[in-house]
Amino acid sequence: MKMKKAATITIVALIYKQVNAFSTTATTATTRETNVNFSDWIADAPNEIIEWKKCQVEGTIPSYVKGTLIRNGGGIWSGEDESYSHIFDGLAKIHAYRINGQEVEHQARFLQGRWYNEYVKKNKQSLPAGIGTGPVLDANEIPKGGISHTAQVLYDTVVNFDNTPVNIWDFTPHRDTTKKRITAITDAPPRTLIDVNTMDTLSSSTMNSIAYGSKGYELLITAHPLYSQNENKDDTSVDSYNVAVELGLNGICVNLVKETSEGKRTVVTSIKSEDGTIPYTHSFGLSKNYAMIVLQPLRLNPAPDKQIEFGFLRSMDHVDHTRVILIELATGRVVLDESIDEKIYFYHMISQAEIMEDDDAVVSLRLCAYQSSDQLTGEHQFMRLEKCRKGRHMRNKLHRGGKFCDVICNVKNQSVKVEWNDEINQGFELPVTRYSRTFNGEVPPSNELNVLQAHPRYVYAFGAFALGSQDYDNWGLFKFDMMKNEIDSYYQQDSVYLSEPVFVADPNGKEEDDGVLLSQAYFGHEQETKLLILDATDMKVIAEVPTGNVAPLDFHGTWIPS
Numbered sequence: 001m002k003m004k005k006a007a008t009i010t011i012v013a014l015i016y017k018q019v020n021a022f023s024t025t026a027t028t029a030t031t032r033e034t035n036v037n038f039s040d041w042i043a044d045a046p047n048e049i050i051e052w053k054k055c056q057v058e059g060t061i062p063s064y065v066k067g068t069l070i071r072n073g074g075g076i077w078s079g080e081d082e083s084y085s086h087i088f089d090g091l092a093k094i095h096a097y098r099i100n101g102q103e104v105e106h107q108a109r110f111l112q113g114r115w116y117n118e119y120v121k122k123n124k125q126s127l128p129a130g131i132g133t134g135p136v137l138d139a140n141e142i143p144k145g146g147i148s149h150t151a152q153v154l155y156d157t158v159v160n161f162d163n164t165p166v167n168i169w170d171f172t173p174h175r176d177t178t179k180k181r182i183t184a185i186t187d188a189p190p191r192t193l194i195d196v197n198t199m200d201t202l203s204s205s206t207m208n209s210i211a212y213g214s215k216g217y218e219l220l221i222t223a224h225p226l227y228s229q230n231e232n233k234d235d236t237s238v239d240s241y242n243v244a245v246e247l248g249l250n251g252i253c254v255n256l257v258k259e260t261s262e263g264k265r266t267v268v269t270s271i272k273s274e275d276g277t278i279p280y281t282h283s284f285g286l287s288k289n290y291a292m293i294v295l296q297p298l299r300l301n302p303a304p305d306k307q308i309e310f311g312f313l314r315s316m317d318h319v320d321h322t323r324v325i326l327i328e329l330a331t332g333r334v335v336l337d338e339s340i341d342e343k344i345y346f347y348h349m350i351s352q353a354e355i356m357e358d359d360d361a362v363v364s365l366r367l368c369a370y371q372s373s374d375q376l377t378g379e380h381q382f383m384r385l386e387k388c389r390k391g392r393h394m395r396n397k398l399h400r401g402g403k404f405c406d407v408i409c410n411v412k413n414q415s416v417k418v419e420w421n422d423e424i425n426q427g428f429e430l431p432v433t434r435y436s437r438t439f440n441g442e443v444p445p446s447n448e449l450n451v452l453q454a455h456p457r458y459v460y461a462f463g464a465f466a467l468g469s470q471d472y473d474n475w476g477l478f479k480f481d482m483m484k485n486e487i488d489s490y491y492q493q494d495s496v497y498l499s500e501p502v503f504v505a506d507p508n509g510k511e512e513d514d515g516v517l518l519s520q521a522y523f524g525h526e527q528e529t530k531l532l533i534l535d536a537t538d539m540k541v542i543a544e545v546p547t548g549n550v551a552p553l554d555f556h557g558t559w560i561p562s
């Protein structure tokens with residue numbers, strides 16, 4: 001009898017357990033929301049960690065990963081009753097990871113420039129107003145009377161603006177950490193000098209030393225300098241190249257600028273704007289012998305009122321051509337300057353290759369590009385916060401991401417060919433390769449005799465709307481195989497939002513993808529930022545470093561080996 005009762009109880013318990021398990025599963029399947037808390041990732045993050053804080057490491061970091069990763073982005077967009085409306089305008093905040101074997105230390109702190117200190121001086125209630133990517137909404141600190149709103153904003157933009165939230169550049173990659181010149185930079189001349197050991201802000205500047213005598217004012221310079229690819233680890237000074245737009249007595253010029261590790265700046269070539277309009281470019285191409293500047297069909301609208309109302313990107317004028325300029329580095333000679341009907345819009349270059357054909361060079365610049373300007377200048381441009389913070393339905397109006405696009409210049413024929421890659425359908429942004437931002441002359445190997453410099457085989461990038469999802473918030477980190485024109489492998493997890501990966505090469509590796517990727521990721525369910533270390537061969541996570549902190553969406557950064 002007892003046994004029978006026990007059996008009955010057991011059977012009832014089992015049935016209950018089954019039903020319960022089923023209902024739990026069913027509830028989970030129907031109510032568990034995917035891609036949660038994306039909005040945390042684009043919210044203000046005022047918390048700072050201003051001393052190196054030890055973090056627990058889950059997994060094993062390869063022993064060759066020794067150095068400091070510095071990520072740059074915005075940290076605050078809101079004052080008491082006003083807000084910057086574009087993510088690129090946030091007050092610059094860096095997130096640093098110092099890695100030594102299995103020890104990882106972390107800092108998160110605002111850059112202490114003039115722009116940020118203005119905000120602190122006003123009790124963190126009021127944002128400085130300047131011409132930015134988006135307007136400052138409802139700015140209330142503009143003095144009334146005496147000086148017009150426009151004049152005040154222009155004055156602040158020119159005299160006080162030193163906010164540098166876009167990238168980190170090491171002008172001294174050959175020096176040890178005691179003698180480095182590490183800067184935070186943006187799409188304009190201001191720079192912030194950072195102490196790589198302490199992460200303290202050492203100084204900030206609002207403009208560059210004039211590179212072209214006293215003739216001009218440098219208005220724009222890309223946030224993507226590139227190292228000369230003719231240098232090696234033994235060089236005592238490493239040249240960085242960049243492209244700037246200068247206004248001056250010569251009119252409006254696009255300059256290819258070279259800067260040494262000591263800070264000496266020279267203009268390699270100055271190219272006149274053909275019609276007096278002001279072009280905008282966010283990056284350019286550089287290989288061993290040539291620089292390629294692609295001027296997309298966008299021009300800065302010179303009317304300050306319009307820039308203040310819409311921000312500089314949404315107020316752009318559109319022209320009907322793309323101008324492609326190829327410069328021979330050894331002589332500074334412009335060897336090709338062609339305007340083509342095809343419209344190419346882009347933020348980021350990926351790589352540049354050089355091929356010799358009948359003693360003449362064919363140079364190919366690979367971009368992450370768009371056939372329309374929506375992602376840059378449209379109503380639903382990338383991370384316009386006043387839209388994107390309204391929720392998922394608004395973010396789902398964003399562009400699905402860039403495509404691979406090769407711009408190929410043939411010096412002999414003076415021709416420009418544009419090839420869009422339609423085989424890879426996953427949109428992407430913030431592309432990097434093993435060779436991005438390295439200075440040691442390492443270029444992709446090639447078996448073909450006429451190839452002086454090849455495109456890398458593998459490109460790593462984030463993609464929203466990952467894997468065919470209709471949800472913008474579905475993010476993944478992709479490894480593209482450009483030889484097979486396909487996704488080689490990827491990392492994608494529910495509610496994990498990833499930043500631009502940085503490649504750290506395995507010094508004993510033999511293949512291009514032997515190394516790891518470092519990516520700062522926000523975990524929506526845990527509401528915590530973690531550093532992910534992924535095996536670059538198969539995109540599997542080999543270590544995670546939780547920070548106990550929240551870092552907002554960041555843009556670019558660099559790896560400084562120790």
Ligand SMILES: [Fe+2]
Pocket residue numbers: 223224282347348555556
């Ligand atoms: Fe960028």
